[in-house]
Amino acid sequence: MNVEIDRDMLDPEAMILTGLDDCVIGCDQNMWLIYDYGKLVKHFCDKDGMTEEEAVDYVGYNIVGLCPRRFVIFFEGTFVDEEDSDTRRGDSGLSQAV
Numbered sequence: 001m002n003v004e005i006d007r008d009m010l011d012p013e014a015m016i017l018t019g020l021d022d023c024v025i026g027c028d029q030n031m032w033l034i035y036d037y038g039k040l041v042k043h044f045c046d047k048d049g050m051t052e053e054e055a056v057d058y059v060g061y062n063i064v065g066l067c068p069r070r071f072v073i074f075f076e077g078t079f080v081d082e083e084d085s086d087t088r089r090g091d092s093g094l095s096q097a098v
Contacts, residue, residue, distance in 0.1 A: 005033070015070035017063065025074060034072045035063070 003026055007016070011031040017023075023039040040063060044055035064073055 011070075013070055015066075015068050017071070028072050032071050034074050037064075037073050037075045040073075 003024060005024065005027055009031060010016075010027065010033065014027075014030075014032045016033060017035065020035065020040065020043060023035045023043055024033050025036045025039070026034045028034055037059065040059045041052065041055045044050045044058055045052055048055075050058060
């Protein structure tokens with residue numbers, strides 16, 4: 001993990017994603033782990049040899065798509081809606097409980 005987290009302090013039902021400790025950036029008020037979306041994508045590019053497009057699809061379907069409400073994904077940066085090419089600036093404080 002990039003940050004020190006005492007796992008004994010986490011909510012007993014908090015979801016810990018195996019092998020993704022390098023993507024954890026903290027924990028929230030519910031004592032659930034916070035995973036950085038950009039680090040998740042980079043992890044799968046670097047460790048599994050995926051292209052960025054493959055990693056984005058994989059993270060979107062297999063991690064964000066889990067929706068267990070037991071961990072948080074932190075999104076930061078610019079998001080582009082491919083259908084209308086409307087670019088929106090993501091708020092650096094934006095996160096989604098999943």
